[in-house]
Amino acid sequence: MPGPASTWPRKRRGLAVGCAVLALFCALLWGFPAAFERLELSLSDLRFRMAARPPxxxxxxxxxxxxxxxxxxxxxxxxxxxxxxxxxxxxxxxxxxxxxxxxxxxxxxxxxxxxxxxxxxxxxxxxxxxxxxxxxxxxxxxxxxxxxxxxxxxxxxxxxxxxxxxxxxxxxxxxxxxxxxxxxxxxxxxxxxxxxxxxxxxxxxxxxxxxxxxxxxxxxxxxxxxxxxxxxxxxxxxxxxxxxxxxxxxxxxxxxxxxxxxxxxxxxxxxxxxxxxxxxxxxxxxxxxxxxxxxxxxxxxxxxxxxxxxxxxxxxxxxxxxxxxxxxxxxxxxxxxxxSFLRQAPAWQSALLTACFLACITLLFLRLPIRAFLPVGLGLAALCPATVLGVYLASGLALNLTASTLCCFLFVLGLLAEGLARTAEESARQKRMLEVYFCPAIARQILESGTDIMEGRSVDLSVLFSDIAGFTSLSDHMEPAEVQRFLGEYLEEMTACVFRHGGAVDKFMGDGIMAFFGYPEAPGVDSVENARRSAVAAVSAAVDMQAALKRLNARWRAQGRHEIQIRIGVNTGHCIVGDMGSKTRREFTLLGRNVNLAQRLESNAPKGGVLLSARTAALVRDHCTLNQPAQIKVKGFDQEVEVCSVHLPEDETEK
Structure with missing residues (x-):
């Protein structure tokens, strides 16, 4: 839990708003004492009637x-x-x-x-x-x-x-x-x-x-x-x-x-x-x-x-x-x-009690997240009149009820108003950031669950890499504006395929795409089932991407534009997920051996094809048709790796 020193820069605006509300109330109290006096008198009668009567x-x-x-x-x-x-x-x-x-x-x-x-x-x-x-x-x-x-x-x-x-x-x-x-x-x-x-x-x-x-x-x-x-x-x-x-x-x-x-x-x-x-x-x-x-x-x-x-x-x-x-x-x-005497407390005693409650409220505001502070702050503000009432019932000492109670509640409401507004701003900013990576449904799920996706952790999930075959030489024959337009259309369609199957786009690397599936985990799903679901989703997205590209090629062909083919590689395994980088430049991404393997599978996949690791193939065998497995040598791995390609409809893939 962050201490007051680290929390102060984030919450000083809230304290400023709370103090401003408090100052405004004090000005009203000073300028219109009669109105508050009448309220205090009415509350004092209510308090008096609650107390035990002397015989x-x-x-x-x-x-x-x-x-x-x-x-x-x-x-x-x-x-x-x-x-x-x-x-x-x-x-x-x-x-x-x-x-x-x-x-x-x-x-x-x-x-x-x-x-x-x-x-x-x-x-x-x-x-x-x-x-x-x-x-x-x-x-x-x-x-x-x-x-x-x-x-x-x-x-x-x-x-x-x-x-x-x-x-x-x-x-x-x-x-x-x-x-x-x-x-x-x-x-x-x-x-x-x-x-x-x-x-x-x-x-x-x-x-x-x-x-x-x-x-x-x-x-x-x-x-x-x-x-x-x-x-x-x-x-x-x-x-x-x-x-x-x-x-x-x-x-x-x-x-x-x-x-x-x-x-x-x-x-x-x-x-x-x-x-x-x-x-x-x-x-x-x-x-x-x-x-x-x-x-x-x-x-x-x-x-x-x-x-x-x-x-x-x-x-x-x-x-x-x-x-x-x-x-x-x-x-x-x-x-x-x-x-059996009643006593009216001097003003300094009521002010001291109010100051103690305001100090406690401030400390809790600095210590707690705003949503946790909401019930605690209001509860502490309600404790102020309860304390005033308790002191009166126990000893007959009448502390000021109106000013103390309103000071505490208005201070808390000022803190909450700014804090909740700031939280709403942060939620909107986080939602915009999440929607860069995730589909709207997953982004909403993350926000509602309160999952801290930025915290580094190891998750058993599936990673997908795709790349346009021969795009470097193709782009040499295109104007920059045409390259920009071309990639925009292509990446928009591919991103839609990833989102449609519950995946997230980690990054675009030129014409390449890195996506992942199975994070955050669905509520109540264990890691084994999460890995299986992620593999099915990733392979389904890969097949969908190849089908979408066929539709794009048909449209481009009709427009007299260039056609392309893509390679896709998918691997399932434990990866480190979280916020990575330096103090000045950070990004949410995945790291680990299984990420590297997925990228190597993509570079070894046939044009227009989808190449899977052995584990991914085992997890999706009941959901799609696979070709015969093979052993290949991939860069960065000492031993050969077993792979298996997906049999696509009208499969016309080539090495």
């Missing part, structure tokens, strides 16, 4: 304000006295923490507004373990931030960024905020933002664990809830958030903006325990139901969410085209409690 943590319970709850209570927003009743029931059930994904921004309206707010404030104070949301708008680092005057007193968690610790750059920044009513928030155990950022296709896949605010960090509702539920502290650092509580610690990976891909445990309504507001309110008058809730809710982290249809909180996620965004908060809590 839902039993401590997390959804308390849904659903359509039935709104119908029961008669209107939206629900009266705050209803929230107070539900919160009191939860307190009675011994829940550990209640996180509201409902913003109580201003005071209640109406005549009973103060009474409604007072009831809820009392319920919050009684529970003592309530977390409220903060509505914020998000901008990127460096963009203009518009702060709400009411946000000046926003209670932040100093444990998120201890004094003296390095700041976290590039975080998303909170601008206009919507705080819960102060009379509610002062009794809360914590606050957390509920901002979510959709991707370019409008699907929500990531949540910011923390956002920057006025030089500090504001944690998410999920993070605040989990920290309070575990009694934990957190410290933010670039690219991660470290959480620790007695006897435990975890490190949460984030991107540079503080975003964390949400590892959804299940579609909405599955996995986690879902209760409705109506169900909890009904328990106030149902002791058995209340006892059940006390048993099931003790020590739980309850997320109160808005799940009624027609609300603005219904969005698309990787698992559903429409579900409440509270599922992101709950699943973020689940990830923090389970430690």
């Amino acid at each position: 839902a943590h039993p401590d997390i319970v959804f308390l849904d304000i659903d359509d039935e709850s709104v119908r029961l209570l008669g209107k939206w927003p629900l009266p705050r006295s209803a929230h107070a009743k539900v919160l009191n029931i939860l307190t009675d059930c011994g829940v550990d923490l209640v996180a509201f994904d409902v913003v109580f921004h201003g005071p209640s309206s109406g005549d009973n507004g103060e009474r409604e707010d007072a009831a809820l404030e009392a319920a919050i104070a009684k529970n003592g373990r309530v977390v409220f949301p903060v509505g914020v708008g998000l901008v990127k680092e460096g963009e203009v931030v518009r702060l709400s005057p009411e946000a000046d007193d926003l209670p932040l968690l100093p444990s998120i960024l201890p004094p003296g610790q390095v700041q976290v750059p590039n975080l998303l920044q909170a601008e206009t905020t919507f705080l819960p009513l102060a009379r509610f928030s002062r009794h809360a155990v914590g606050l957390g933002h509920v901002a979510a950022t959709p991707d370019a296709d409008g699907v929500f896949r990531r949540m910011p664990l923390c956002v920057g605010y006025h030089g500090q960090l504001l944690p998410s509702l999920a993070l605040t809830s989990v920290l309070r539920h575990l009694g934990a502290t957190a410290a933010a650092r670039p690219g991660r958030l470290d959480i620790s509580w007695p006897g435990h610690s975890i490190s949460v990976p984030t991107d540079k903006e503080g975003l964390l891909p949400v590892n959804l445990a299940a579609p909405w309504g599955k996995g986690f325990w879902h209760l409705s507001y109506a169900e909890v309110l009904a328990a106030a008058n149902d002791p058995a139901r209340l006892a059940f809730l006390r048993q099931g809710l003790k020590g739980k982290l309850v997320l109160v969410d808005l799940a009624a249809s027609g609300t603005t909180d219904i969005k698309a996620t990787p698992l559903s085209s429409a579900e409440p965004l509270a599922t992101l908060h709950a699943n973020l809590m689940n990830m923090l409690l389970r430690g």
